[in-house]
Amino acid sequence: MRSRRERHPTAARVLSLTVTVLAAVLVLAALVLPNTVAGLGPAKFVRLPGEAVIGAAVLLALPRRPRVVLAAVSGVVLGAMTVLNLLDMGFNQYLGRSFNVILDWELFGDARSYLEDSLGRGATLAAVAGVITLVLLLLVLPALSMVRLAELLARHPATATRGTLIAGVVWITCSSLGLQPAGVPIASARTAEALKIQARRVSSTLKDEAEFRKVARVDAFGNTPGSQLVPDLRGKDVVFTFIESYGRSAIEDPLMAPGVDRTLAARTRALDKAGFHARSGWLTSATYGGSSWLGHSTTMSGLWISNQQRYRTVMASDHLSLTEAFKKTGAFDTVGVMPGVQKGWPEQKWYGLDKVYNAFQLGYRGPKFSWSTMPDQYALQQYQERVHSKPPTAGRSRMSLLILTSSHQPWAPIPKAVGWDQLGDGSVFKDIQAAGAKPADVIADTTRSRQEYGKSIQYSVTALTEWLERYGSKDTVLVFLGDHQPNARVSGNHASRDVPVSIVAKDPRMLDKVAGWGWTDGLRPAHDAPVWKMSAFRDRFLTAFGSTPHPRKG
Incomplete structure (x- = not known):
């Protein structure tokens, strides 16, 4: 050198x-x-x-x-x-x-x-x-x-x-x-x-960990006996469904909203024609862009679960989940359909689910759609065949928890609807998947990511509401909502954390129970519809359907 x-x-x-x-x-x-x-x-x-x-x-x-x-x-x-x-x-x-x-x-x-x-x-x-x-x-x-x-x-x-x-x-x-x-x-x-x-x-x-443990031990319905939980839903077919990344941006962003709003309007009309009616509002999610399990557990626990530490604390606790409340009554079979779960899921115990169908238990033989293991339409049809069409245990009703995944990023390729009687084992989706957009192309293009995201929400909402229109009964009560907004590349750097939530039923008494909430008629919540923190939903829902608080103070 x-x-x-x-x-x-x-x-x-x-x-x-x-x-x-x-x-x-x-x-x-x-x-x-x-x-x-x-x-x-x-x-x-x-x-x-x-x-x-x-x-x-x-x-x-x-x-x-x-x-x-x-x-x-x-x-x-x-x-x-x-x-x-x-x-x-x-x-x-x-x-x-x-x-x-x-x-x-x-x-x-x-x-x-x-x-x-x-x-x-x-x-x-x-x-x-x-x-x-x-x-x-x-x-x-x-x-x-x-x-x-x-x-x-x-x-x-x-x-x-x-x-x-x-x-x-x-x-x-x-x-x-x-x-x-x-x-x-x-x-x-x-x-x-x-x-x-x-x-x-x-x-x-470190400080939050200790404080949240104390918060999680307090529960307004922690000591409520099963006989006093959701009495107004006895005899009903209750279905809770999360739609991945279904956020306010899908409904109000200028690029994505026109298509999604047309879908919501069309599906509202179709449900009305079938005898179903809906009311919709907004919830502010505890997470954004991902970590969907934080949104799911916040909704079901009534606690603000905004990080993994809080999630672990709640999963290890006996804090009452909304789904566990149905099991505690002794009047409901409880089942989960989780096409996104591909490994052991110990959370089943905290959610109070008697049976859970994961990605490998739904008989799917078609291609994956990027992260999503199967199209929502297929998952819903399998839920229908394996669960919903079967009578519950004698003397009981059923409560189901479904997590739909087709609207998960990167929103490519997106499934297309096929005839419900053509779904079979999912092989019908091979050509659809092969002809779809490539994930790398969509991820690299912000405008296209936003467009494809909007289409994925249209697909998921349509699949769910068509299932309800096709298989729902006078006793079906469907609650569906988003778990979080899409990431900032799609929703923008200053988007809210709000997600839509809807309750759909044929029995008018079910919607009468929530008449005081001020929610919007139909599947599309108005811009100024009430906004609650996601953690407020459990207690409001339990109260609306006749549950009696018996607090546990820790």
């Missing part, structure tokens, strides 16, 4: 200068990097980070060995903060919240499974390898850059000291005066603030 530098001194100087500049750019960019996609912009990267000024002053004061060690450690920490900022970007974009370093590691397994189902094993392995490589580079390169810059400061102490003093004065002046050209402060302390936020997040997470 020395001989090369001697033979090509100009090229060596240019290369050295280039590497130094790149090191400085990398460090400065990492120090001011925002943690949201919406926050990215050129103005965010021309700020003066206070951490750089303080770091330079400290490094100048240290002898060589401590200086190198501190620079390397600081670089690794800066790289780790960069990784956390990028994770925040991804989580904010897809789940509407920041990454939690205590709770969210286990979600990477779900993310890998989702990618494998959507893009295939080869693409997933490549993506995982790319992410691992990126993380290693983000940890190593800032460390090397910091060491190089520290050595540069040490070689030119006088110039470095003057520059550090000038930068410090500029930072203090800009901070004191609050100078913000283009609305972005010149003086930045982004990394220091991010460290404080992460520390507070860890502290609040």
